[in-house]
Amino acid sequence: xxxxxxxxxxxxxxxxxxxxxxxxxxxxxxxxxxxxxxxxxxxxxxxxxxxxxxxxxxxxxxxxxxxxxxxxxxxxxxxxxxxxxxxxxxxxxxxxxxxxxxxxxxxxxxxxxxxxxxxxxxxxxxxxxxxxxxxxxxxxxxxxxxxxxxxxxxxxxxxxxxxxxxxxxxxxxxxxxxxxxxxxxxxxxxxxxxxxxxxxxxxxxxxxxxxxxxxxxxxxxxxxxxxxxxxxxxxxxxxxxxxxxxxxxxxxxxxxxxxxxxxxxxxxxxxxxxxxxxxxxxxxxxxxxxxxxxxxxxxxxxxxxxxxxxxxxxxxxxxxxxxxxxxxxxxxxxxxxxxxxxxxxxxxxxxxxxxxxxxxxxxxxx
Numbered sequence: 001x002x003x004x005x006x007x008x009x010x011x012x013x014x015x016x017x018x019x020x021x022x023x024x025x026x027x028x029x030x031x032x033x034x035x036x037x038x039x040x041x042x043x044x045x046x047x048x049x050x051x052x053x054x055x056x057x058x059x060x061x062x063x064x065x066x067x068x069x070x071x072x073x074x075x076x077x078x079x080x081x082x083x084x085x086x087x088x089x090x091x092x093x094x095x096x097x098x099x100x101x102x103x104x105x106x107x108x109x110x111x112x113x114x115x116x117x118x119x120x121x122x123x124x125x126x127x128x129x130x131x132x133x134x135x136x137x138x139x140x141x142x143x144x145x146x147x148x149x150x151x152x153x154x155x156x157x158x159x160x161x162x163x164x165x166x167x168x169x170x171x172x173x174x175x176x177x178x179x180x181x182x183x184x185x186x187x188x189x190x191x192x193x194x195x196x197x198x199x200x201x202x203x204x205x206x207x208x209x210x211x212x213x214x215x216x217x218x219x220x221x222x223x224x225x226x227x228x229x230x231x232x233x234x235x236x237x238x239x240x241x242x243x244x245x246x247x248x249x250x251x252x253x254x255x256x257x258x259x260x261x262x263x264x265x266x267x268x269x270x271x272x273x274x275x276x277x278x279x280x281x282x283x284x285x286x287x288x289x290x291x292x293x294x295x296x297x298x299x300x301x302x303x304x305x306x307x308x309x310x311x312x313x314x315x316x317x318x319x320x321x322x323x324x325x326x327x328x329x330x331x332x333x334x335x336x337x338x339x340x341x342x343x344x345x346x347x348x349x350x351x352x353x354x355x356x357x358x359x360x361x362x363x364x365x366x
Contacts, residue, residue, distance in 0.1 A: 082181030135184030
């Protein structure tokens with residue numbers, strides 16, 4: 001359980017591969033907002049710092065421009081900072097909230113400036129976010145995230161029993177989203193075991209799996225998948241966890257999710273059964289991978305072994321990459337249970353598998 005630091009600390013997500021996501025014409029990100037036409041893109045992009053007041057965390061943000069709106073920024077900050085859109089109060093220089101429709105130019109936000117995020121104070125949401133960001137389970141227990149909680153606020157005292165249940169469920173999800181974003185597996189597991197809904201979504205349609213994926217929180221990804229998180233769930237902008245991993249440059253997250261998807265397709269399952277999920281969680285505790293380089297998980301052991309076998313044999317020079325892809329196809333056809341469902345796999349899946357295996361091999365095999 002993490003303790004609260006006295007000073008600021010910087011959260012460093014994987015960089016976006018040099019791309020500015022809100023200029024990415026091939027992405028559906030931000031499609032609900034007006035995008036500056038490519039022919040009139042501003043020549044000057046600059047960086048700012050995001051400061052989360054409740055936790056003293058800072059987040060570097062590149063690719064800003066003068067016509068960027070506050071609302072568009074908030075959409076991105078839901079992933080960058082792990083704070084759902086409806087809790088974000090953005091301020092610059094003073095404690096006046098920035099209007100959603102206003103731009104950086106209108107608010108005189110300059111390169112190197114700092115925008116502060118504050119959480120809405122009603123119902124102790126700031127305390128809840130801070131506890132989840134630290135992974136502080138003891139504090140979370142007192143903040144109304146478990147079924148039957150006696151936590152009370154002036155607002156919750158006015159709620160009917162059914163409304164109180166919804167209030168607790170929402171608090172549990174927000175804590176789950178933030179804890180998954182920060183990579184606190186113990187807190188995530190506590191919340192799931194106490195009824196937090198891993199299929200719940202933010203106002204922008206994002207789940208806890210989306211949050212863990214963009215930050216590269218591999219242990220949380222594994223844990224959420226073992227509880228039945230859906231890799232195919234898309235947010236309001238059409239992005240699944242897999243596509244977000246690719247967009248944010250999180251290759252390890254993408255490989256994990258892809259292997260899990262492939263294993264589900266191969267076995268004809270859509271999500272783990274409760275008994276299977278429990279066994280997977282027990283296995284994950286007793287059979288941890290010895291090295292991150294092997295990228296083994298407790299999902300799809302057959303798939304993982306086939307990937308390893310192929311990559312270990314990838315030193316052959318005959319045929320170059322085409323030879324390696326051929327080996328991948330043959331190996332997967334020979335895997336127990338995969339050959340039966342192989343014809344159901346889209347061609348894009350197979351192409352992506354080859355690409356992922358070759359990328360992994362080039363970076364880890366001598």
